[in-house]
Amino acid sequence: xxxxxxxxxxxxAAPAALASPALAQSLPELRWRxxxxxxxxxxxxxxxxxxxxxxxxxxxxxxxxxxxxxxxxIVPGLQVLDAVQAGTLEGGxxxxxxxxxKEPSFAFFTAMPFGLNTRQTxxxxxxxxxxxxxxxxLADYNCVGLPCGDTGAxxxxxxxxxxxxxxxxxxxxxxxxxxxxxxFKRMGANPTLVAPADIYPSLERGTIxxxxxTGPHDDERLGFFRxxxxxxxxxxxxxxxxxxxxxxxxxxxxxxxxxxxALTIACAEADSEMVSRYDHLNPIALRRLVAAGxxxxxxxxxxxxxxxxxxxxxxxxxxxxxxxxxTIWDNYRPYxxxxxxxxxxxxxxxxxxxxxxxxx
Numbered sequence: 583x584x585x586x587x588x589x590x591x592x593x594x595a596a597p598a599a600l601a602s603p604a605l606a607q608s609l610p611e612l613r614w615r616x617x618x619x620x621x622x623x624x625x626x627x628x629x630x631x632x633x634x635x636x637x638x639x640x641x642x643x644x645x646x647x648x649x650x651x652x653x654x655x656i657v658p659g660l661q662v663l664d665a666v667q668a669g670t671l672e673g674g675x676x677x678x679x680x681x682x683x684k685e686p687s688f689a690f691f692t693a694m695p696f697g698l699n700t701r702q703t704x705x706x707x708x709x710x711x712x713x714x715x716x717x718x719x720l721a722d723y724n725c726v727g728l729p730c731g732d733t734g735a736x737x738x739x740x741x742x743x744x745x746x747x748x749x750x751x752x753x754x755x756x757x758x759x760x761x762x763x764x765x766f767k768r769m770g771a772n773p774t775l776v777a778p779a780d781i782y783p784s785l786e787r788g789t790i791x792x793x794x795x796t797g798p799h800d801d802e803r804l805g806f807f808r809x810x811x812x813x814x815x816x817x818x819x820x821x822x823x824x825x826x827x828x829x830x831x832x833x834x835x836x837x838x839x840x841x842x843x844a845l846t847i848a849c850a851e852a853d854s855e856m857v858s859r860y861d862h863l864n865p866i867a868l869r870r871l872v873a874a875g876x877x878x879x880x881x882x883x884x885x886x887x888x889x890x891x892x893x894x895x896x897x898x899x900x901x902x903x904x905x906x907x908x909t910i911w912d913n914y915r916p917y918x919x920x921x922x923x924x925x926x927x928x929x930x931x932x933x934x935x936x937x938x939x940x941x942x
Contacts, residue, residue: 609643609645609646609838609840609841610645611645612645612646612647612837612841613647613649614646614647614648614672614673614833615649615651615656615672615673616631616634616635616648616649616650616651616671616672616673616675616827617650617651617652617653617656617657617671618631618650618651618652618653618659618662619653619660619674619675619676619677619680619777619778620652620653620659620675620778621652621653621654621659621778621779622652623804624778624800624803624804626799626800626856626859626860626863627731627796627800627825628652630675630730630731630825630855630856631827632650633848634648634675634730634848634852635647635648635649635650635848637844637847637848637852638841638845641840641848642841642844646841646844648672648673653777653778654779656670657670659777659778659779660775662674662676662828663676663680663681663684663723663725666724666725666829667723667724667725667830669724669833671830672829672830672833673827673828673829673830674827674828675730675828676826676828677759677760677823677824677825678692678716678826678828679691679692679693679759679761680692680759680760680775682760682761685722685904685906686761687715687719687904687906687907688719689760689761690712690715690716690910690911690914691707691716691719691727691824691826692759692823692824692825692826693736693759693760693819693820693821693822693824694761694914695760695761695762695765695818695819695889696818696819696821696889697821697822697914697918698821698822698914698917698918699735699821699822699925700732700734700735700821700822700857702822702918702921703732703824704729704732704853705921706914707729707824710913710917711913711917712914713729715909715913720831724831724832725828725830725831726828726830726834727826727827727828727829728826728827728829728845728846728849728850729824729825729826729849729850729853730825730826730827730849730852730853731824731825731853731857732822732823732824732825732857733796733797733820733822733856733857733860734823734857734860734864735816735820735822736794736817736820736821737794737797737798737801737813737814737815737816737817738814738816738817738819739792739793739794739813740792740794740806740810740812740813740814741791741792741810741812741814742792742809742811743791744812744879745792745812745879745885746882747885748769748770748884748885748888751766751770751885751888752770753772754766754771754791754792755771755772755774755789755790755791755792756772756774756790756791756792756793757773757775757776757781757784757785757790757793757794758773758774758793758794758819759775759794759820760820761893761900762819762820763775764896765819765889765892765893765896766819766889766892768892769885769888769889769892776793778804781793782804782805782806785809785810793806793810794817794819796823796860797817797860797867798867798868798870798871799860799864799866799867801813802867802870807875807876811875811876811877812876812877813871813876813877813878813879814880814881815878815881816880818886819889825856827845827849829845
């Protein structure tokens with residue numbers, strides 16, 4: 583036996599063995615409550631909050647424990663921001679674009695119609711100034727926000743009737759989120775925002791004619807295909823959908839540095855894990871939906887062009903009316919242009935050939 587190796591290994595292990603109990607003793611015991619904006623049956627969306635809580639506990643030797651709640655257990659799902667701001671909850675997992683009624687700039691940090699896709703959104707947030715804009719906005723609401731998951735490009739919604747032309751959009755009662763609702767309003771629809779748990783009964787009763795949510799995996803779980811069989815693509819209004827973990831700012835600022843780092847690490851891991859799970863699950867779910875009778879359709883060029891024009895007009899109007907929105911849009915729009923050009927060269931040219939070739 584090599585005694586030098588044995589002694590060396592023991593010496594190396596000793597500081598760790600001593601440091602771990604000392605570190606554990608110095609950490610405060612914290613018990614926080616976080617609520618999701620999503621019901622528990624949406625395993626990826628709600629499950630992401632559970633994964634964050636478990637990871638934070640593991641990184642802090644179970645000293646910092648977060649109890650998770652589904653939408654409605656403490657506050658309604660669309661009131662998570664208000665509850666975190668007031669301190670009713672220490673934190674919540676939500677989509678900021680649900681709060682555009684307070685400030686339209688919240689849309690930038692979840693999804694913009696004809697905006698950046700998932701990878702592009704990550705680049706803008708981390709390197710293009712997006713996170714700094716989000717920090718400034720959320721500070722006004724006594725919140726800190728950590729990007730925490732993305733659905734990837736979404737589907738375009740479930741409809742009772744086919745939507746072939748722009749005329750078919752007129753008067754359509756469409757459950758849709760974010761600034762996309764304003765785009766469809768300009769196209770002649772009657773958009774409305776309904777919490778995830780209430781979408782199916784609203785569609786079943788005819789309170790709404792159509793709904794969008796995320797993609798095949800979640801949509802199958804929510805059962806939309808039973809009451810609206812026409813399933814449209816693409817979700818031009820949500821080429822990505824970034825979620826955030828919102829944390830009460832006063833509570834976050836009071837945390838030990840290690841706990842702040844644990845939350846940051848857990849959210850960063852969740853940010854990539856969510857989209858990879860959807861990329862794995864959605865193709866399988868789409869096949870099942872089609873086999874169950876869902877009719878896959880694609881928006882016509884007429885509708886897409888009308889939506890593009892309506893969105894451009896909306897962006898111009900919001901920028902002229904809201905200084906904060908203008909500041910962010912003046913950063914976001916040219917950044918989008920640069921990334922779109924690059925993706926046309928590399929990603930799109932590859933996708934256009936390889937996807938077609940594989941289908942033949």
